[in-house]
Structures are given as structure tokens and as C-alpha cells.
Amino acid sequence: MKKEIIxxxxxxxxxxxxxxxxxxxAKPAIPFGGIYRIIDFTMSNVANSNIDVIGVLTQYKPLSLMEHIDNGRPWDLFGKTRLVEILPPKTGEEVSDWYKGTSDAVYQNLGFIEDFSPDIVLILSGDHIYYMDYNKLKDYHMEKKADVTISLIRVPFEQAHHFGIANLDKKGRIIEWVEKPKKPKSNLASMGIYIFNTKVLKNALIESASKGGVDFAKDVIPLILKKRLRVFGYEFNDYWRDVGTIDAYWNCNMDLLRKNSGLNIEHWNIRTNLFIRGEIGAKPSAYIGKYSKVTNSFISAGCIIEGIVENSILSPGVVVEEGARVIDSVVFHNAVVKKNAVLLKTIIDKNVKIGKRAFIGYGDALPNKILGMNLSTGITVIGKNTILPEGIIVGKNCIISSGIDLSKSRLKKIESGSTL
Structure with a gap:
């Protein structure tokens, strides 16, 4: 089945x-914005750009992600000529192994590409929040007669060392490329979005793999630039966020509640799979109690609100009991906040239970003792299925791991910066 682009x-x-x-x-499967998952943004961009064949390369803990993607039906990528195919590593074969990096994952799936004989191949990341019409990127690629086009966005210089950084000439051609430079000369950062002419991609992957290369940014792009092929940068100027840290993830969720943040899911036509276990499809409408108060918040179906919710995002099935307060927080599916408990700037995973009169997010914002500055802005995170007892006080920048039951513990306080 011949396709122009996959x-x-x-x-x-x-x-x-x-x-x-x-x-x-997997990171792309993390819930976002109440009813979505991070991968929904890239999947929806593909569907909205009328690209009808997509291979999803999975590896780390893929089951919930595979269940969510299903057969592509939520994005209308299902039928005789429309396809979503899950591409896990082909472990157990003599010539194959776990994916060792981004380019190695694509290299191991050259057969999938060859099945459709595309003229160009679009390489995407499943862990960013943004809206893009990939047709504009494709048109730019064709207009420049490029061999490779990399989508770029300007980031603050103090963050540039986290990204692949490009320098362009006046015509938009990439003349210098450095992966995560210590002293960046530019703030044009890679978005992890590439368009390749298929022949160029295939040859580069084969040569890179023969030299032990496994990564697009570190191995494949430098290899292609050395060959003086036509590599161009496409500068993207709209909303895009890398949600790779707890602070970035929390802030991006809060952008849904901030006026003029640029994050506008309704206008972006973002779709999700609502009809899997525990998701919104089986939930009744949210119930907001007579004496409750909800301010500048996103409340999903199935929530029961008897307390106060301010500036927060609640996934389906969350319960906030009478007298409880949820402030500046992100709460995943089916969590319960008992009477008179307080959540302040907290991220709570699925099925967590917060006991009566507990206070989460109390005290000074001391950096986490393990994550350091990667968790230092006052956010506390509580893992899936964890139970916290009545009256417990948990500080800021704390990590409480998944599946811990402290309901019978005598523990009364967890200091700021702690990991449990």
C-alpha cells in the first residue's frame, strides 16, 4: 500500500x-488535563494532519499505553487505508534486541516503513504537549528541497543545555548542531520532530547502526550533516511544552487554567480514548454539592465534590469530602480526599486515599533530598494506590511511592524534601 507520508x-x-x-x-501514558494522556496530543496532531498510517514504537511498561491506543479508532485511524500499528521490540530474534535509542528503534522497524514505500517519513515524540499541523512542516520541507527538516523552537537560554541546539544560515539551513551543549550559542532547540526523505533516512540509519549509533540527535543528525546533505530547520512559534520534569508537568497542567497561556485543547481538537477501564466513558456526570465551592478548576465526569476545589484539575471519579480543600493540585482518577484534609500544590496518582485532617504540602519548600533541584518548587507527589492516614502532615517537595499503606502507621509527619 503506497503512501506519500507515514x-x-x-x-x-x-x-x-x-x-x-x-x-x-510509559511517560506518554501519564494522565494529563483530567481526561487525556500525554500521547493524545501527538496522536491527534497526526489525525488532524490527515496522515493515516502511524507506527507507535513502545518499550518501557507499554500495557496501559497499548490499551489506550487500542486500534486507533479514537483518532479515526482505523480502516482499510488507515492504520495504527504498535511496534514493540522484537526480542528473542537473533538480529534484534531491546531498542537502544531513538534511531535504533526506527532502524529495527525499517521493514514497517518499506511496507508503505513512502516518499517521506515523519518521526515524532509521544511526550510533548502542543498542537501542530504537520502539513505545514511537510510543505516547508518540500519547498526547501530538503533531505531532512528538523522542527525547532526558541527556549530560554538557561534551558538550552537540555536540548539539541541548531544554528541556521539566512536560508534556514542548519550549519551547526550540538546535542545538549554546556555553553549553547543558540536557543533554537529541537522539538524531537523530524521529516526525512525515505532514502536518506534508510541509508543514514544503516550507516549509523554499523558504527554503533543509536540516537537521532547524537548520531544520525551529525552523520547527515557531515555528508553535507540539505538539512533545514523549521521554526515553530506556537505553544509547545516538554513535560519531562515534575515542575514542567505541573505547570503545563496549570496552563489549562491560566488565561492566554496558549494551551487551548478545545480549539486543538485533541481526542482521547474515553472507553477503557476506569476512564470517563463509564462515569456519570460530576456532582457538585450544595455547600461546596469550585473556583477556576477542571472537574471531570464522575467526581463528587463536597468541599473546596481551587485552581486544580481533577480526573474522573475523584471524591473531595466535606471540609476538604484541594488547591493548586492535579488529582488522578478515583482518588479520595477525606473530610477536612488539605492538598496544596500536590500531584496525586490514581486510587490514592488521603485520610481525614491530613495536610499535604505543608511547610517550607526545601528541595527533595534525592532529586535536588529537579523537585524544588514546592510540589509533592503521591504514587498510585497509596493510602495516607488521618491527621498526617506531609511537607513540600516530597515523593511518596506507589502502593504504600500508612493507614496503620504511627507516622505523624513527613518533612519537606523527603522520599518515602
Missing amino acids: ALLLAGGVGSRLSILARLR
Whole structure:
């Protein structure tokens, strides 16, 4: 089946900087904005750009991600000529192994590309929040007669060392490329979005792999630039966020509640799979009690609100009991906040229970003793299925791991910066 363009979506990342949020699931599968998952944004961009074949390359803890993607039906990528195919590593074969990096994952799936004989291949990341019409990127690629086009965005100079950084000439051609430079000369950062002419991609992957290369930014792009092929930068100027840290993830969720943040899900036509276990499809409408108060918040279906919710995002099935307060927080599916408990700037994973009169997010914002400055802005994170007892006080910048039951513990206080 011949296609002009197909997409490959890299969705196997570990997401280690997101700590316990990514410990039991792949980073792209992390809930976002109440009813969505991070991968929904890239999947919706593909569908909205009328690209109808996409391979999703999975690896780390893929089950919830595979269940969410299903067969592509939520994005109308299902039928005789429309396809979403999950592409896990082909472990157990003599010539194959776990994916060792981004380019190695695509290299191991050259056969999938060849099945559709595309003229160009779009390489995407599944862990960013943004809206893009990939047709504009494709048109730019064709107009420049490029061999490779990399989508770029300007970031603050103090953050540039986290990204692949490009320098362009006046015509937009990349003349210098440095992966995560210590002293960046530019703030034009890679978005992890590439368009390749298929022949160029295939040859570069084969040569890079023969030299031990496994990564697009570190190995493949430098290799292509050395050959003096036509590599161009496409500067993107709209909303885009890398949610690779707890602070970035929390802030991006809060952007949904901030006026003029640029994050506008309704206008972006972002779609999700609502009809899987525990998601919104089986939930009744939210109930907001007579004496409750909800201010500048996103309340999903199935929530029961008897207390106060301010500037927060609640996924389906969350319960906030009478006298409880949820402020500046992100609460995942089916969590329960008991009477007179307080959540302040907290991220709570699925099925967590917060006991009566507990206070989460109390005290000074001392950096986390393990994550350091990667968790230093006052956010506390509580892992999936954890139970906290009545009256417990938990400080800021704390990590409480998944599956811990403290309901029978005598523990009364967890100091700021602690990891449990």
C-alpha cells in the first residue's frame, strides 16, 4: 500500500525525571488535563494532519499505553487505508534486541516503513504537549528541497543545555548542531520532530547502526550533516511544552487554567480514548454539592465534590469530602480526599486515599533530598494506590511511592524534601 507520508511515534521512554508518575507506566501514558494522556496530543496532531498510517514504537511498561491506543479508532485511524500499528521490540530474534535509542528503534522497524514505500517519513515524540499541523512542516520541507527538516523552537537560554541546539544560515539551513551543549550559542532547540526523505533516512540509519549509533540527535543528525546533505530547520512559534520534569508537568497542567497561556485543547481538537477501564466513558456526570465551592478548576465526569476545589484539575471519579480543600493540585482518577484534609500544590496518582485532617504540602519548600533541584518548587507527589492516614502532615517537595499503606502507621509527619 503506497503512501506519500507515514509517521513513526517514539513512545518507549522511561521518563525517569518524572519519578513515580512514570514508574508504573510509559511517560506518554501519564494522565494529563483530567481526561487525556500525554500521547493524545501527538496522536491527534497526526489525525488532524490527515496522515493515516502511524507506527507507535513502545518499550518501557507499554500495557496501559497499548490499551489506550487500542486500534486507533479514537483518532479515526482505523480502516482499510488507515492504520495504527504498535511496534514493540522484537526480542528473542537473533538480529534484534531491546531498542537502544531513538534511531535504533526506527532502524529495527525499517521493514514497517518499506511496507508503505513512502516518499517521506515523519518521526515524532509521544511526550510533548502542543498542537501542530504537520502539513505545514511537510510543505516547508518540500519547498526547501530538503533531505531532512528538523522542527525547532526558541527556549530560554538557561534551558538550552537540555536540548539539541541548531544554528541556521539566512536560508534556514542548519550549519551547526550540538546535542545538549554546556555553553549553547543558540536557543533554537529541537522539538524531537523530524521529516526525512525515505532514502536518506534508510541509508543514514544503516550507516549509523554499523558504527554503533543509536540516537537521532547524537548520531544520525551529525552523520547527515557531515555528508553535507540539505538539512533545514523549521521554526515553530506556537505553544509547545516538554513535560519531562515534575515542575514542567505541573505547570503545563496549570496552563489549562491560566488565561492566554496558549494551551487551548478545545480549539486543538485533541481526542482521547474515553472507553477503557476506569476512564470517563463509564462515569456519570460530576456532582457538585450544595455547600461546596469550585473556583477556576477542571472537574471531570464522575467526581463528587463536597468541599473546596481551587485552581486544580481533577480526573474522573475523584471524591473531595466535606471540609476538604484541594488547591493548586492535579488529582488522578478515583482518588479520595477525606473530610477536612488539605492538598496544596500536590500531584496525586490514581486510587490514592488521603485520610481525614491530613495536610499535604505543608511547610517550607526545601528541595527533595534525592532529586535536588529537579523537585524544588514546592510540589509533592503521591504514587498510585497509596493510602495516607488521618491527621498526617506531609511537607513540600516530597515523593511518596506507589502502593504504600500508612493507614496503620504511627507516622505523624513527613518533612519537606523527603522520599518515602
